[in-house]
Structures are given as structure tokens and as C-alpha cells.
Amino acid sequence: MNSIELKSRAKINLSIDVLGKRDDGYHLVEMIMQTIDLYDVIKIKQLDTNDVVIKSNSSHIPLDNDNIVYKAIELLRQRFNINKGIEVFIEKNIPVAAGMAGGSSNAAAVLVGLNKLWKLNLTEQELQELGLKLGADVPYCISGKTALAEGIGEKLSYIKGLPKNISILICKPNLFVSTKDVYQGLDLNNIENRPNNKLLIECLEKGDIDSLSKNMSNVLENVTSKIHKEINEIEEIMMANSALGSMMSGSGPTVFGLFDKSENALKCKDILLQQYSQVYVVSSSEKGVEICG
Numbered sequence: 233m234n235s236i237e238l239k240s241r242a243k244i245n246l247s248i249d250v251l252g253k254r255d256d257g258y259h260l261v262e263m264i265m266q267t268i269d270l271y272d273v274i275k276i277k278q279l280d281t282n283d284v285v286i287k288s289n290s291s292h293i294p295l296d297n298d299n300i301v302y303k304a305i306e307l308l309r310q311r312f313n314i315n316k317g318i319e320v321f322i323e324k325n326i327p328v329a330a331g332m333a334g335g336s337s338n339a340a341a342v343l344v345g346l347n348k349l350w351k352l353n354l355t356e357q358e359l360q361e362l363g364l365k366l367g368a369d370v371p372y373c374i375s376g377k378t379a380l381a382e383g384i385g386e387k388l389s390y391i392k393g394l395p396k397n398i399s400i401l402i403c404k405p406n407l408f409v410s411t412k413d414v415y416q417g418l419d420l421n422n423i424e425n426r427p428n429n430k431l432l433i434e435c436l437e438k439g440d441i442d443s444l445s446k447n448m449s450n451v452l453e454n455v456t457s458k459i460h461k462e463i464n465e466i467e468e469i470m471m472a473n474s475a476l477g478s479m480m481s482g483s484g485p486t487v488f489g490l491f492d493k494s495e496n497a498l499k500c501k502d503i504l505l506q507q508y509s510q511v512y513v514v515s516s517s518e519k520g521v522e523i524c525g
């Protein structure tokens with residue numbers, strides 16, 4: 233085997249609370265992560281030379297050593313003393329710098345793919361430990377599903393997820409936010425609207441998506457929506473079009489809405505498409521990285 237193809241799925245956050253800050257500047261979080269069926273395709277090919285080559289259909293991501301995929305390859309090459317060359321083609325469908333972990337899930341896919349290609353036999357837990365060296369969301373992205381994430385996002389407890397029949401409407405306004413800037417913009421002594429994660433987990437267990445939707449909260453939203461008025465505007469459009477609830481994902485600027493009727497989600501998608509180009513209706517997924525074929 234000298235090539236492998238994988239699906240690298242996006243996530244949304246059904247809640248984010250920030251509890252404190254570590255000495256290294258990373259924040260301690262308590263958040264619910266949900267994998268969705270919107271994915272990039274990662275095509276990995278072994279090369280005869282020892283080069284690392286990144287290609288993509290997207291002009292929004294770096295193709296040099298700034299790409300997190302490059303860092304994932306280098307991490308494994310150095311750790312296991314491998315000098316084989318690799319080409320990765322990233323077919324980008326997940327909006328970039330969106331709060332949907334697009335880069336983190338690409339890195340997760342490369343760790344899973346190279347583990348197989350190079351027969352490293354690393355366990356899921358070992359892959360997650362390596363993934364954490366690349367980014368806080370990478371361990372979660374390896375396994376996907378629905379999880380309460382604690383620590384800086386790497387301590388994962390798996391919980392019941394959103395039912396498949398819930399339509400998730402995603403809208404990414406055409407603006408870019410930096411995760412680092414959003415965390416830095418948060419005043420830890422003055423956090424409003426903290427989510428009740430225990431209650432949200434109970435709602436998921438019971439399948440009470442109406443209550444879940446009404447109680448979702450992301451403390452990073454205040455920071456991003458103060459700067460970008462589009463976030464509240466998109467939420468208002470979703471709520472006026474029968475969403476059960478609507479909220480910003482991650483550090484933003486993506487906004488999602490949960491709908492119990494797919495026809496309402498599709499109608500709202502058409503309305504949003506008049507103003508925004510990156511709008512999708514998807515459902516939840518139980519898989520994170522998936523090997524194709």
C-alpha cells in the first residue's frame with residue numbers, strides 16, 4: 233500500500249465555557265463538541281524522494297510548513313525516524329478559520345493515515361497524545377463523535393449526540409477571526425451566560441433537542457460578535473425561520489442553527505444564500521476521521 237484516502241470531518245460546539253487560564257496562556261475549557269457530516273478529503277501518497285509536498289484546491293490555506301498537515305507529517309517522521317517522502321492533497325470543503333476545526337481535523341486525518349501507511353500500530357490514545365502537540369482540538373478530531381471536552385480540549389468524555397434527523401444549518405460569513413485573539417479578548421473576571429453543561433448533556437440523553445437548543449451557550453460569542461455584527465444578524469435570520477436554536481461555533485465566525493424540519497432548514501439556507509456564499513445543511517456524524525474504501 234502506498235496511498236490512502238480519508239474523510240476529515242468538521243465539528244461544531246454545542247457549548248463553550250472557559251474556566252481559567254494556564255501559565256502558558258492556554259485556557260481551561262468545558263465544552264460540548266459535535267462532529268458533523270461536512271468533510272475535507274485527504275489524499276496521502278508515498279513519494280520516491282524524501283520531500284513533503286502539500287497541494288490543495290483551496291487558495292485560503294498555506295501550502296508550506298505553516299500548514300498543520302505539514303507539521304503532522306514532520307512530527308511522525310521525527311518521532312519514528314522515518315525519512316520517506318509524502319504528498320498530501322487537501323480537498324477543502326470545510327470553511328477555513330471558521331471555528332469548525334478544519335485544520336485540526338486535517339492533521340488528525342494525516343496522523344491516522346500515516347499510522348496505517350507506515351504500519352506504526354499506534355493506538356487511538358497514542359495518536360491523540362501526539363495530536364495534542366499539534367493543537368488543542370486535534371485529539372477530539374481523531375475520534376470525533378460527541379464529547380464533553382475539558383482541560384484545554386483534550387480530556388474527552390463521550391456522550392450521546394444530536395439525532396440524525398436534526399438538520400444543522402451552517403453559515404460562515406466572509407470574515408476571518410483568529411482563535412488566539414478571541415481567547416485573549418475574553419475577560420475571565422466578567423464572563424456572562426455560562427452554559428449549564430450538565431443540563432445540556434441530560435437534554436442530549438433524553439433527545440430533548442428543543443431544550444438543548446434553548447440552553448446552548450458559547451462564552452466566546454460575546455467577544456467575536458462585539459466585533460462582527462454579522463453573527464447576531466445570522467442568528468436572527470435563523471430564529472425567524474423556525475430554528476430551534478442558533479449559536480456561534482468555536483471562536484467563530486460560523487453560526488449554526490438546529491432545525492427539527494429539514495424543509496425549514498433548506499428554506500432558511502436559500503434566504504442566507506442571498507447574502508452569504510458558504511451555507512450548508514448537514515447532519516451530525518458519529519465518525520471523526522474515516523478511512524475511505
Ligand SMILES: C[C@@](CO)(OP(=O)(O)O)[C@H](O)COP(=O)(O)OP(=O)(O)OC[C@H]1O[C@@H](n2ccc(N)nc2=O)[C@H](O)[C@@H]1O
Nearest residue numbers: 257258259331332333367368369384411412415482483484
Ligand atoms: C475555540 C475552539 C473550540 O473548540 O475551536 P476553534 O474556534 O479553533 O474551532 C478550540 O478551543 C480551539 O482549539 P485549536 O484551534 O485546536 O487551538 P490551538 O491551535 O491549539 O491554539 C490556537 C490558540 O488559541 C488559544 N487557545 C486554544 C485552545 C485553548 N483551550 N485555549 C487557548 O487559549 C491559544 O492562544 C492558542 O495559541
Ligand SMILES: Nc1ncnc2c1ncn2[C@@H]1O[C@H](COP(=O)(O)OP(=O)(O)O)[C@@H](O)[C@H]1O
Nearest residue numbers: 293299300328329330331332333334335336338
Ligand atoms: N490544513 C489546513 N486547513 C485549514 N486551515 C489551515 C490548515 N493549515 C493551516 N491552516 C491555517 O490555520 C488557521 C485556522 O484554520 P482552521 O483550522 O480552519 O480554523 P478553525 O479551527 O477556527 O476552524 C487558518 O488561518 C489557516 O490558514
